[in-house]
Amino acid sequence: MESILTINNLTKRFGPITAVDDLSFTIEKGNVYGILGPNGSGKSTTLGIVLNVVNKTSGNFHWFDGKGTTHEALKKVGAIIERPNFYPYMTAVQNLELVCKIKEVDASKVEEKLETVGLLERKNSKFSTFSLGMKQRLAIASALLNDPEILILDEPTNGLDPQGIHQIREIIKRIASEGTTILLASHLLDEVEKVCTHVVILRKGKSLYVGSVDSMNASHGFFTLQAADMVALQATLEGNSDFGLLKREGELLIAYLNAPMDSAELNRFLFEKGIVVSHLVKRKESLEEQFLELTKHQN
Amino acid sequence: MLRLLNIELQKLRYNRAARVISIVYFVLITFIALIASIEFNFGSFNFRVADQGIFNFPFIWHFNSYMGALLKIFLAIVIVSMMSNEYSYRTLKQNLIDGLSKKEFVISKFLTVLLFAVISTIFLFIVSFILGMSFSDYKEIGIIFSDFEYILAYFIKLVAFFSFCLFLGVLVKRSAFALGFLIIWYIIEKIIYGVLEWRLFRDSDVADTVMQFFPLEAMSNLIIEPFSRLGAVQSAASQLGDAFTKSYDVSPIAIAIALAWTFLFIYWSFLILKRRDL
Numbered sequence: 001m002e003s004i005l006t007i008n009n010l011t012k013r014f015g016p017i018t019a020v021d022d023l024s025f026t027i028e029k030g031n032v033y034g035i036l037g038p039n040g041s042g043k044s045t046t047l048g049i050v051l052n053v054v055n056k057t058s059g060n061f062h063w064f065d066g067k068g069t070t071h072e073a074l075k076k077v078g079a080i081i082e083r084p085n086f087y088p089y090m091t092a093v094q095n096l097e098l099v100c101k102i103k104e105v106d107a108s109k110v111e112e113k114l115e116t117v118g119l120l121e122r123k124n125s126k127f128s129t130f131s132l133g134m135k136q137r138l139a140i141a142s143a144l145l146n147d148p149e150i151l152i153l154d155e156p157t158n159g160l161d162p163q164g165i166h167q168i169r170e171i172i173k174r175i176a177s178e179g180t181t182i183l184l185a186s187h188l189l190d191e192v193e194k195v196c197t198h199v200v201i202l203r204k205g206k207s208l209y210v211g212s213v214d215s216m217n218a219s220h221g222f223f224t225l226q227a228a229d230m231v232a233l234q235a236t237l238e239g240n241s242d243f244g245l246l247k248r249e250g251e252l253l254i255a256y257l258n259a260p261m262d263s264a265e266l267n268r269f270l271f272e273k274g275i276v277v278s279h280l281v282k283r284k285e286s287l288e289e290q291f292l293e294l295t296k297h298q299n
Numbered sequence: 300m301l302r303l304l305n306i307e308l309q310k311l312r313y314n315r316a317a318r319v320i321s322i323v324y325f326v327l328i329t330f331i332a333l334i335a336s337i338e339f340n341f342g343s344f345n346f347r348v349a350d351q352g353i354f355n356f357p358f359i360w361h362f363n364s365y366m367g368a369l370l371k372i373f374l375a376i377v378i379v380s381m382m383s384n385e386y387s388y389r390t391l392k393q394n395l396i397d398g399l400s401k402k403e404f405v406i407s408k409f410l411t412v413l414l415f416a417v418i419s420t421i422f423l424f425i426v427s428f429i430l431g432m433s434f435s436d437y438k439e440i441g442i443i444f445s446d447f448e449y450i451l452a453y454f455i456k457l458v459a460f461f462s463f464c465l466f467l468g469v470l471v472k473r474s475a476f477a478l479g480f481l482i483i484w485y486i487i488e489k490i491i492y493g494v495l496e497w498r499l500f501r502d503s504d505v506a507d508t509v510m511q512f513f514p515l516e517a518m519s520n521l522i523i524e525p526f527s528r529l530g531a532v533q534s535a536a537s538q539l540g541d542a543f544t545k546s547y548d549v550s551p552i553a554i555a556i557a558l559a560w561t562f563l564f565i566y567w568s569f570l571i572l573k574r575r576d577l
Contacts, residue, residue, distance in 0.1 A: 014576075048576070048577075051395070051396045052395050052396065052400075052401075053392050053395050053396060053576070053577040054576045054577070055573075055574070055576055069400070071395070071398050071399065071400035071403070072398070073398075074395075074396065074397065074398035075397075075398035077398075079396045081392070081393075081396060083389075085388060085389040085390050085392060085393040086388070086390065086393070087310060087313070087314075087384075087388060087390060088388060089313055089314050089315065090313045091313075094313055097309070098306065098309050098310065099397055101302065101305060101306045101309065102306060102394060102397045102399050103397055103398050104302070104398075142397075
């Protein structure tokens with residue numbers, strides 16, 4: 001697969017603090033990546049290094065095939081870091097035209113991209129008059145001007161109201177569906193879960209996991225069950241080798257699977273054993289649970 | 300090159316404060332012409348500045364480039380703020396992320412500095428030429444275009460000074476502090492000069508020899524003050540028995556020192572940006 005960004009043994013120290021510690025991973029074309037990690041885990045520093053604004057201490061990285069300089073490569077990248085940065089005295093259109101000049105692309109796409117993020121009717125308003133949500137959407141429009149190979153978003157919904165968060169998420173989903181590679185840094189797990197296919201998990205500057213969301217945890221999921229006779233239910237499941245850990249949680253029984261099994265199969269199995277369930281739900285661990293699990297192991 | 304200049308001009312064009320100060324600056328240059336209309340009346344004694352020969356070719360090149368250079372502080376404000384704004388709006392970071400290299404960023408600022416200096420020089424030339432043609436006692440081609448090195452010195456003086464301002468903007472990040480630093484630096488140079496001249500090396504020219512290597516002193520050495528060269532002042536001085544014997548020429552050493560500082564300021568600006576995590 002074509003790789004977009006390769007990072008090898010990247011390290012960054014700020015005085016005594018190691019913000020990024022011997023980090024290596026590869027971003028491949030066509031996937032939507034989430035970089036996960038608690039605050040201070042080195043997400044923004046890593047992005048800062050590959051985006052040419054923070055100097056690395058050691059290690060290396062290269063964009064695309066590694067030919068050409070970083071700043072040339074960045075012309076094919078769209079990126080937003082932290083909060084949107086524009087010239088407050090310029091209008092939306094003037095700001096985007098400036099970005100076009102820097103990226104050496106034609107200014108003809110300005111209106112089209114403003115349309116994409118729903119700012120066309122405010123195109124001649126000064127940036128300083130925009131709300132935070134509008135500023136963030138303008139930043140996305142600006143990152144899209146060069147039809148980038150990869151879109152990098154660092155905490156794109158930080159500080160936005162629910163409506164703003166929803167709008168940004170819709171825009172990201174639409175862009176992802178068009179096949180653009182996306183790298184989304186966030187500490188909001190449900191945000192990543194909703195849009196990402198792959199994750200990079202960082203903790204204290206080290207990567208804990210790089211890969212697809214699905215294979216992040218090898219588990220087959222779990223059932224939550226309820227029946228009139230809970231004791232018989234538990235005894236039956238204990239006798240089935242497909243089930244591992246069983247746990248009572250209030251009125252419900254949580255049964256973890258050792259082998260794949262769908263709900264219909266379990267329902268038939270229990271019915272044959274004379275147990276009628278009143279509640280049967282199959283679930284996979286949420287990204288949050290998986291994330292906590294992964295970070296817990298490292299302690 | 301043109302792309303980089305274009306990027307910078309777009310940032311300045313829509314900035315109202317920068318626009319207003321630049322316009323004021325150029326209007327003030329034309330106001331040098333107003334000196335012509337200054338008149339004093341001490342009872343029966345009538346004194347008219349324009350009659351003192353300040354607008355005679357070739358002296359006018361010297362006089363106007365000196366007066367014009369005093370106004371450079373206005374453009375210094377524009378240049379310092381065009382740099383420090385990039386920090387406060389955090390657009391420096393965004394420019395780099397968008398694919399401008401740090402080197403390109405510094406070059407785009409330096410090109411703007413050069414452009415400001417070129418326009419100022421052309422403007423000063425036109426104003427001086429028109430004033431000279433109106434008031435000069437001598438209008439022969441040979442005389443008009445003699446002493447032209449003052450125009451060159453004016454250009455170099457502006458480039459060096461604006462590069463200094465740019466460097467301070469990069470270093471200090473805040474426009475008010477950068478301008479304050481400029482003033483403090485000026486005072487420091489004067490204090491060092493005072494200590495050398497009046498304390499350590501009395502009755503020798505060691506102080507002048509050392510001081511010519513300081514940036515602001517080097518810039519001011521490019522164009523020596525023209526007032527003591529005026530006929531009226533000269534004759535007054537000789538009556539008091541203290542004739543001026545100093546040279547008013549533009550010295551090649553001063554030009555070399557100013558150019559060296561210009562290079563250092565731009566190079567240091569680049570180094571600071573390169574080393575800094577933004």
